Amino acid sequence: MFEIIIVLLCGLFFGSFANVCIYRTPRELSVIKPRSHCTKCNKQITWYENIPVFSYIFLKAKCRGCGSKISIIYPIIEVTCAILFLLMYHLYGFSYILPVFCIFAFSMLVVTAIDFEFQIIPDEFSLLLVIVGFGTSFLNYNLGDAVLQRLLQSFIGFLVGGGSLYVVAVVGKWILKKEAMGGGDIKLMAGVGTFIGWEKVLLAIFIASLIGSIIGITLIVFKKIMKKDAIAFGPYLAAGSMITLFLPPPAVIINTILLFEEQLLLKLLIR
Numbered sequence: 657m658f659e660i661i662i663v664l665l666c667g668l669f670f671g672s673f674a675n676v677c678i679y680r681t682p683r684e685l686s687v688i689k690p691r692s693h694c695t696k697c698n699k700q701i702t703w704y705e706n707i708p709v710f711s712y713i714f715l716k717a718k719c720r721g722c723g724s725k726i727s728i729i730y731p732i733i734e735v736t737c738a739i740l741f742l743l744m745y746h747l748y749g750f751s752y753i754l755p756v757f758c759i760f761a762f763s764m765l766v767v768t769a770i771d772f773e774f775q776i777i778p779d780e781f782s783l784l785l786v787i788v789g790f791g792t793s794f795l796n797y798n799l800g801d802a803v804l805q806r807l808l809q810s811f812i813g814f815l816v817g818g819g820s821l822y823v824v825a826v827v828g829k830w831i832l833k834k835e836a837m838g839g840g841d842i843k844l845m846a847g848v849g850t851f852i853g854w855e856k857v858l859l860a861i862f863i864a865s866l867i868g869s870i871i872g873i874t875l876i877v878f879k880k881i882m883k884k885d886a887i888a889f890g891p892y893l894a895a896g897s898m899i900t901l902f903l904p905p906p907a908v909i910i911n912t913i914l915l916f917e918e919q920l921l922l923k924l925l926i927r
């Protein structure tokens with residue numbers, strides 16, 4: 657119970673920091689200085705006005721300086737971050753790699769929000785992912801049993817994550833005669849690969865394409881977007897990457913499917 661409360665509080669406070677990153681990074685402002693202030697009247701926000709979720713409720717969603725409305729997005733991001741941290745705790749327990757994967761989940765959340773709003777993925781987060789992912793890969797037991805194996809898997813994940821999307825970008829540009837995949841997406845998946853290895857990074861891209869196609873086609877059918885409109889791929893890549901954390905390695909999935917087919921075939925033959 658104590659552990660859950662610690663993880664929950666960390667999630668809320670990192671969610672609050674995520675809001676700062678989401679607002680400032682695409683505007684090329686520092687995420688450290690100055691202290692948080694109202695985006696309308698510039699009034700500095702005191703510590704008790706800056707408590708995740710509670711301040712939003714306590715201030716009745718209004719700035720104390722100018723009375724302008726505080727967006728509901730802020731507490732939503734905070735709560736989402738807390739939920740993601742709790743999910744990471746569920747997966748990895750109170751272990752060495754819990755903070756590692758909390759940074760991973762935090763980055764996915766921030767990248768999703770920024771790409772959704774600005775259609776860019778700031779290099780800072782991809783770089784952070786590469787440094788943390790590769791730097792801690794020797795601890796990451798998801799990547800293998802031996803330390804050397806983990807380092808190698810992380811490095812290959814980096815190459816395959818970035819490389820496969822680079823190929824998509826080149827081929828896509830050749831066929832569509834326009835930008836098919838942004839440089840930001842390529843760097844993001846290179847970073848993701850250092851955490852989850854090459855098999856899962858491919859699985860993540862596959863899941864992202866699947867979700868992206870379903871949502872894209874739905875939006876086109878309901879005329880919310882035009883066929884030529886560019887849609888940000890980052891949120892799908894981030895979602896796909898997060899989903900793979902909950903799945904067994906792709907080899908196990910394929911084996912299970914094959915085994916299931918084999919049994920099905922056997923049943924049919926016996927009949």
Ligand SMILES: [Zn+2]
Pocket residue numbers: 694695696697698699719720721722723724
């Ligand atoms: Zn204000």
